Amino acid sequence: MQPSSIPLQTLKRLPLYVKYLKSLPQNGALNISATAIAEALSLNSVQVRKDLALVSSGGRPRIGYITQDLLFDIEQYLGYGDTRSAVLVGTGNLGKALLSYKGFSQYGLEIVAAFDTDPTLAGTFVHGTRVLNAQKLSDLCKRMNIRTGIITVPESAAQRVCDTLVESGVLAIWNFAPTKLKVPQNVLVLNENMASSLAVLSKHLNEQLYEAK
Amino acid sequence: MQPSSIPLQTLKRLPLYVKYLKSLPQNGALNISATAIAEALSLNSVQVRKDLALVSSGGRPRIGYITQDLLFDIEQYLGYGDTRSAVLVGTGNLGKALLSYKGFSQYGLEIVAAFDTDPTLAGTFVHGTRVLNAQKLSDLCKRMNIRTGIITVPESAAQRVCDTLVESGVLAIWNFAPTKLKVPQNVLVLNENMASSLAVLSKHLNEQLYEAK
């Protein structure tokens, strides 16, 4: 497999296709067209065709794709096949919310343990995931070859946690703390930025209310 | 004020500038340069200069901006001045996490009430916010002129909640349910899409692990 580089935006849309294909009735039509997918997801049909062409070669004019084959190809591409183990650090409200989120395994991610500095939490379970003392973070990551870390600690602790994760071999970090993490070049940090979203919402409202006058 | 249209990406970066400017020591330098901001946030300096020029005219060569004036201009632009009231629907784990998030008021958003269909929750408080029966959603939105709604209900209920919000005058919806909401053209829906983020993480890992071989 080539470490081929598809456009980032395409990559982000692939899970939408997976979700839609899975939502189709099992006893429905055998085939699905890019046009139909585009229609259902309110996307441009050329865009969908291009996306699909990048990860599958099963498309046939007039017929479309065999639904199950297409689904397989996309999941294959995304690497959903082999489930990835992840750790979550920080079992505050947001951490708990993520732990309770049922959808992760569907996307090939399994949170094998959660960590917190509060010693009274050690040994407890949150939504079925064991909480361990933060001191054990590095050990467990190394021992289990963990490559993905989710950071849901307060801003003040985020960089320290990040450093520990990186030092323990983690290569991808999903950061929910509102801070810019410093990492080596080979480590990917994905920031979930609520403030940016709020700015977009807020501005839209300003404009709507202004124009309404 | 014009309903001027700055680039979406600029809009998303503005909160980062606000946060950084607020983090500076009160007794520090009076001025700040776009160059310094860019450096601190790991952004391109031309990009920052362009962003700032769009919302402030206080920049002076060799000197930069007066920190407090710049902060005021950005916040002014974002409309953080007048706090916006919002409602949150669905007090599951994610809803609770958002309610506990202290940062909203900082961005001009105040969640005035939360709603849930579970009648046993009615009248309780979650992190200081009152939980009301979902039946009262429409009434309260209309009465309080609520323009922003946050949806943290399961996918199956999301569209129904969305319809109620829109019918009650809400113009901006922050959707955490993994579904595409149908709304009139003047309503903005901002989707918080965890699956897309996971796809990006997952792919990066594939490549890292592949290349490492």
Added chain:
DNA sequence: TAGATTGTTAATCGATTAACAATC
């Protein structure tokens, strides 16, 4: 003055959309 920093114009880049030939 010298040079750091601004704002702006032009070039580049990445993604979307339009146009269209190929094909089942």
Added chain:
DNA sequence: TAGATTGTTAATCGATTAACAATC
């Protein structure tokens, strides 16, 4: 066959980055 659907090439669009003159 006719026409729906594919994949691809070209045009457009939006954002980033480079180059540079203006200025304090």
